[in-house]
Amino acid sequence: QSVLTQPPSASGTPGQRVTISCSGSSSNIGSYTVNWYQQLPGTAPKLLIYNNNWRPSGVPDRFSGSKSGTSASLAISGVQSEDEADYYCASWDDSLSGWVFGGGTKLTVL
């Protein structure tokens, strides 16, 4: 059971907008920023969004993040086939004094 809650799956057709939600609590998302990771099959996770809505250099601007209260979401505008991957949200947690992750969302591009 993950501390942060994500839907296990999401899907969209090429060009569609897809969103993935992430729900937490006051000790994590409610107090700290949210980051998102993309994990392609057989590879290490890659930072996609940090500080709620900042993109590291090289991440396409079709990826965006938002946060409100104890929830956050990742949006992919104009999803592409290469975006098929697992996506994880994460945040620091004060109660656990550590990083907490969502269970991951498997994105399928139909």
Added chain:
Amino acid sequence: EVQLVESGGGLVQPGGSLRLSCAASGFPFNTYSLYHLNWVRQAPGKGLEWVSFISSSGSTIFYPDSVKGRFTVSRDNAKNSLYLQMHSLIVEDTAVYYCARGIQGGHYGLDVWGQGTAVTVSS
């Protein structure tokens, strides 16, 4: 380019020990010691689980309850290296272990990850 490379994984029997290493390269001169570091693991077919945090100086260390008392994280800033000593291993510790760098300035995220090293605990 900043890189993290893990090593030390392998097959170990339940109750055994293993020491993982994470070698860093590409950090600008004398900056490795400015970054907090973490170990994160991923069991086969499962999600990500944070395993340890060590501050830039090594003075602050955190673990989740699942590994507390069994795992010890350390770092050698002179060698740009991070370690994870694992004792009393159980089957549930089977996973790919990643080292990951924390973004400077706060708990904003983990911006550099290694490729991972696989640990299998089995008799």
